[in-house]
């Protein structure tokens with residue numbers, strides 16, 4: 444299609460929810476394009492290499508295509524294979540390595556500009572950009588050091604080193620367990636008194652027993668205040684004590700947030716406290732008529748409440764609204780935000 448001719452629907456983001464939107468558009472006979480800044484399902488590609496999804500495979504299927512896996516739950520490689528095959532099966536019109544910079548409405552048409560100044564035009568735009576590109580920074584000195592990362596990739600790099608993990612959520616606990624099992628000296632630092640209550644229930648006995656045995660160290664009620672070349676400085680909130688924990692590597696696993704600036708550049712208003720965009724709870728249309736949010740991008744600070752399982756359903760509601768059908772009702776979990 445000539446890029447000067449508007450698409451019916453342009454989707455920003457080629458994650459599971461963006462692909463689901465492309466499938467629904469295609470099923471409804473709408474011309475579409477998906478612009479993805481990285482590879483197809485880029486976020487999942489960057490997930491820990493040995494990760495396994497907590498959802499059962501059928502709960503993260505899209506487009507009605509069955510997801511056969513060797514176990515009940517898919518691992519990262521199986522998910523990458525699956526979503527790629529589904530995109531190919533539906534012949535989704537996908538442009539990878541194309542990052543959207545802004546979306547502007549001009550009359551009835553949206554003008555979508557990429558970071559390479561390419562222009563795409565569409566009658567409707569769906570933002571499905573997820574949250575994985577924006578880690579929550581602690582804002583402490585040394586956080587940008589070469590031994591510090593906000594992403595955990597794989598354990599072998601860290602074997603026989605000392606790693607300090609800052610954070611106590613799922614990602615932090617999973618990384619701590621995996622690293623400990625690959626001969627890493629792990630210390631978990633967290634400002635609260637314990638692991639977060641949102642940690643998957645089946646991980647809790649494992650991690651707590653390892654802590655009891657002294658195989659994973661914890662420094663709770665303590666804030667990291669500085670990261671040096673070979674240490675993390677912590678301030679105990681209860682005693683006031685300041686100490687340095689030796690660290691060859693530091694993993695700051697304190698979560699991620701949707702790109703608020705991108706949403707604002709597209710004209711979407713955000714709740715100043717929660718960063719949740721202004722959108723219709725049934726149709727997912729934002730305050731900009733014809734501009735929709737789909738998937739985790741709409742979660743604001745509540746990223747644990749929107750995931751593939753419920754986010755994939757947004758696609759059908761959005762396309763129903765675009766074509767003027769009765770709108771598919773989405774899982775009520777999403778309505779709680």
Ligand SMILES: Cc1cc2nc3c(=O)[nH]c(=O)nc-3n(C[C@H](O)[C@H](O)[C@H](O)COP(=O)(O)OP(=O)(O)OC[C@H]3O[C@@H](n4cnc5c(N)ncnc54)[C@H](O)[C@@H]3O)c2cc1C
Nearest residue numbers: 456458460480486496497498543572573738739750751752
């Ligand atoms: C370790 C881990 C395990 C998880 N396990 C599960 C699970 O078991 N079950 C479950 O349901 N959920 C799980 N989740 C959450 C789930 O992966 C996300 O909620 C899901 O990826 C959301 O899909 P999405 O399409 O909204 O966003 P994403 O998958 O993040 O896709 C967004 C896409 O948009 C692209 N993008 C961003 N900005 C731009 C831009 N400006 N221009 C173009 N493209 C852009 C990104 O590169 C990305 O590919 C897990 C998350 C993590 C981190």
